[in-house]
Structures are given as C-alpha cells and as structure tokens.
Amino acid sequence: MNAHPPRLNRPSLDAYWMPFTANRQFKAAPRLLVAAEGMHYTADDGRTVLDGTAGLWCVNAGHGRRRIAEAVERQLSTLDYAPSFQMGHPIAFEFAERLAAIAPGGVLDRVFFTGSGSESVDTALKIALAYQRAIGQGTRTRVIGRERGYHGVGFGGISVGGLVNNRRMFPLLPGVDHLRHTHDLARNAFVQGQPEHGADLADDLERLVALHGAETIAAVIVEPVAGSTGVLVPPKGYLERLREIATKHGILLIFDEVITGFGRLGAPFATDYFGVTPDLITTAKGLTNGTIPMGAVFATRAVHDALMHGPEGAIELFHGYTYSGHPVACAAGLATLEIYAEENLLTRTTQVQAQWHQAMHGLRDCPHVIDIRTIGLIAGIELESREGKPGARAYDVFTDCFEKGLLIRVTGDIIALSPPLIAEAEHIDTMASMLGEALRRAA
Numbered sequence: 174m175n176a177h178p179p180r181l182n183r184p185s186l187d188a189y190w191m192p193f194t195a196n197r198q199f200k201a202a203p204r205l206l207v208a209a210e211g212m213h214y215t216a217d218d219g220r221t222v223l224d225g226t227a228g229l230w231c232v233n234a235g236h237g238r239r240r241i242a243e244a245v246e247r248q249l250s251t252l253d254y255a256p257s258f259q260m261g262h263p264i265a266f267e268f269a270e271r272l273a274a275i276a277p278g279g280v281l282d283r284v285f286f287t288g289s290g291s292e293s294v295d296t297a298l299k300i301a302l303a304y305q306r307a308i309g310q311g312t313r314t315r316v317i318g319r320e321r322g323y324h325g326v327g328f329g330g331i332s333v334g335g336l337v338n339n340r341r342m343f344p345l346l347p348g349v350d351h352l353r354h355t356h357d358l359a360r361n362a363f364v365q366g367q368p369e370h371g372a373d374l375a376d377d378l379e380r381l382v383a384l385h386g387a388e389t390i391a392a393v394i395v396e397p398v399a400g401s402t403g404v405l406v407p408p409k410g411y412l413e414r415l416r417e418i419a420t421k422h423g424i425l426l427i428f429d430e431v432i433t434g435f436g437r438l439g440a441p442f443a444t445d446y447f448g449v450t451p452d453l454i455t456t457a458k459g460l461t462n463g464t465i466p467m468g469a470v471f472a473t474r475a476v477h478d479a480l481m482h483g484p485e486g487a488i489e490l491f492h493g494y495t496y497s498g499h500p501v502a503c504a505a506g507l508a509t510l511e512i513y514a515e516e517n518l519l520t521r522t523t524q525v526q527a528q529w530h531q532a533m534h535g536l537r538d539c540p541h542v543i544d545i546r547t548i549g550l551i552a553g554i555e556l557e558s559r560e561g562k563p564g565a566r567a568y569d570v571f572t573d574c575f576e577k578g579l580l581i582r583v584t585g586d587i588i589a590l591s592p593p594l595i596a597e598a599e600h601i602d603t604m605a606s607m608l609g610e611a612l613r614r615a616a
C-alpha cells in the first residue's frame with residue numbers, strides 16, 4: 174500500500190475544462206483517482222487514499238456497492254430511457270413512493286425529480302413562486318437566502334446563495350435579499366453540536382418583512398447546516414424561530430438538504446434531526462449514493478395540492494427536465510435506499526458520534542487551528558489565514574494530506590470532513606491522526 178508504481182496511460186489533460194478548479198494549477202500537478210472501494214480511493218499511481226469527504230458529501234454508503242451497480246446494469250438493459258414528459262415508467266413512481274415512505278418530517282411526501290442539487294434548488298424556488306400564485310398571492314415574488322449560503326450554480330441558486338465569487342460576474346434574480354449568516358467565532362468557538370448563541374439572527378427575516386412587506390415575499394431558503402461554505406451549524410433555536418416567522422407571514426420555508434439529506438446528521442434528514450419542518454426540501458448527492466446524477470425536491474401535500482387545481486388536462490407546473498426521474502438513476506436510488514435501510518445507515522452516525530466529536534476536537538491544539546465545529550458526521554476545522562494569502566494554508570494541508578493518503582476538502586481556510594456513513598472507529602482515528610500530522614507539518 175502507498176508505494177509509488179509508475180503511472181500508466183495518463184490521458185492528456187488539455188481538453189477537459191474542470192469545474193470549480195484552478196485548471197492551470199491542477200494540470201501542472203494533477204491528482205487523479207482511478208478506483209474506489211468501501212472507505213478508500215485508489216490514485217493513479219496506485220496509492221490508497223482514505224475518503225474523508227464521501228466524494229463530495231455524497232457517497233454515504235461507501236464506494237463500490239455491488240447492489241447499486243447490478244441494479245443500474247439491470248435497468249440499463251431493460252429500459253435505458255423513456256420520455257419524462259407526458260409519459261411515465263413504473264420505476265420512477267416506485268422510487269417516489271419509497272422516498273415518500275421516509276418523507277422528511279413525516280409530511281413532505283410529494284417528490285419532484287431533478288438531475289442535480291442545483292436543479293433541485295431552482296425547482297424548489299419555482300415551485301414556491303408558483304404555489305404563491307396558485308393561492309392568490311401573486312405579489313409574492315421575492316425570495317430570501319442567506320449570506321454564506323451555497324445553493325448550487327443555477328441563476329436561482331447563485332442569487333439566493335451568499336458567495337461573492339459565484340455571484341459577482343453574473344446578473345442575478347431580481348428581488349432577492351439575504352439573512353445574515355450565523356458564523357460567530359467570538360461567541361461560539363469549538364462547539365460540539367449546536368452553538369448556544371445567535372438564535373436571534375433569525376429575526377433578520379422579520380426585518381426583511383418590515384422592509385419589503387410580507388405580501389412581496391414568497392420563500393426563504395437556508396441550508397440547515399451550511400456545508401460547502403465551511404460547516405456553519407445553526408445556533409440552538411435558530412431554525413425554530415425562522416419557521417415561526419415564516420409561518421406567521423405566509424412565507425414558505427425551504428431547507429436545502431443536498432448535503433444533510435440521507436443520514437449525514439444521524440437522522441434521515443436535518444428536518445428530522447432538528448425537529449423543524451419546512452415546506453420544501455431540496456436533495457441530491459446521497460439520493461443515489463453519488464453514483465448516478467439525480468436530485469429530488471420534497472414538498473408538503475399543501476404545496477403540491479395547491480398546484481393541482483387548474484382545469485383538467487392542463488399542465489399544472491411548467492417545469493421539468495429530460496432526465497427527471499431517469500430510470501437508471503431511479504434504479505440506483507432504489508438500491509441505495511435498500512442499502513441505507515438494511516445497514517441502518519440513516520441513523521448510524523449516532524453510534525460513532527461521540528468518537529467523532531472527540532477525535533476531531535482532539536485537533537484543537539494543532540498549530541493555527543482557530544475553531545473546530547462538529548455535528549453528525551461532519552467536521553469543520555478553521556485555520557488562521559496565512560498573512561496576505563487567504564486559503565493558502567488550508568490548501569497546503571489538503572495537498573499534503575492527499576500525498577500521504579487522506580482526502581479532505583477545503584474552502585478558504587476551512588477544512589471540511591464528511592466521511593462515508595460506514596466509517597468505523599479505526600477510520601475516524603486514522604483521519605484525525607493523519608490530519609493532525611499534516612497540520613503540524615504545515616506549521
């Protein structure tokens with residue numbers, strides 16, 4: 174293991190324009206993965222790399238699941254594709270039904286399929302706007318997001334999102350406003366689970382209602398736990414308060430559960446974990462264990478039924494994708510749900526939770542660590558920025574970890590860990606010790 178045999182047949186790297194990647198830097202020193210099994214990747218030089226990030230927060234049941242591969246193969250050779258508009262195929266109905274049986278909060282049991290997290294977000298925003306019109310609230314055209322939110326890269330998603338680099342070059346949806354983020358190192362550093370301080374930040378929604386008028390606001394969207402922007406955990410009482418204010422003013426609450434859906438926090442959805450029920454939920458990633466691209470929006474019956482009242486024979490929602498409910502993705506999703514159920518993966522995190530907190534917070538005294546946040550099977554480790562070079566320190570730790578055989582993720586100077594939910598005690602200990610060594614080397 175971890176010897177360096179020569180690389181074979183590396184392709185030219187020129188033609189592929191890589192997403193969210195510094196292309197020129199990457200291509201000068203590429204990191205290529207060629208195989209995966211269980212908790213590990215294999216790099217193209219033969220090294221084994223421990224997956225500390227479940228791919229991109231999506232391979233919740235671990236890699237190389239035969240059952241998914243077989244289901245995909247069977248589906249491909251039975252019905253490879255069928256039109257998604259005005260035609261149906263049983264497996265999409267079956268998958269939706271199975272998802273409805275584990276409906277977030279027990280009540281969001283109407284399912285609209287998409288092809289990704291970004292598509293789920295734009296779909297949820299459009300459903301919210303269509304819903305408000307359908308109930309005679311057509312003046313509600315504003316949507317509210319949150320600073321440091323990440324909701325994918327569609328125009329809706331970057332508009333409600335709160336990342337300047339994703340927004341600055343593009344025209345955005347009109348009428349979007351943002352809540353403040355809840356990241357507060359001064360009051361909430363080194364917290365396990367939810368921080369104590371900051372529930373009052375939910376009152377930003379009241380301020381926006383006072384500013385714009387409730388009758389102009391359709392929906393508010395937040396990630397229950399913001400992942401991609403550095404693991405920001407909601408303060409105790411925050412989501413409850415947001416729910417209360419949204420309900421009071423007839424505003425739909427959307428949880429973006431693209432990361433938190435399917436067991437990441439130790440409950441099937443963050444909605445279940447926090448006991449706060451939104452009107453719409455966006456998912457993707459763990460829906461198919463990352464294998465086949467797919468997303469799903471969950472809606473309450475109230476939202477769904479409000480859109481079913483037009484004249485018979487008329488299309489209720491002018492929205493959908495060629496790949497909505499793709500049969501092969503549905504087959505992958507059904508097999509994924511079977512694995513989650515049989516191995517109790519949607520609640521498994523509760524069994525390793527105490528060790529996870531302890532192992533991650535054990536890194537507290539490593540050089541330049543200014544905060545550690547843990548919840549479910551997620552950790553955010555924030556480093557002090559190197560003088561004049563924000564992000565450089567964490568990036569060095571990332572490349573060093575990869576060289577030594579651990580895949581982590583970095584966003585700015587925050588390291589994020591989110592291993593597959595099958596992680597055993599020994600994997601968690603290995604991640605903590607390898608990361609600790611890398612942090613000490615980087616100093």
Ligand code: PMP
Pocket residue numbers: 289290291292294323324325326396400401429430431432457458
């Ligand atoms: N929403 C959230 C909360 C996400 O974390 C992501 C992806 N990291 C997305 C939306 C976008 O998903 P995709 O990349 O599949 O479009």
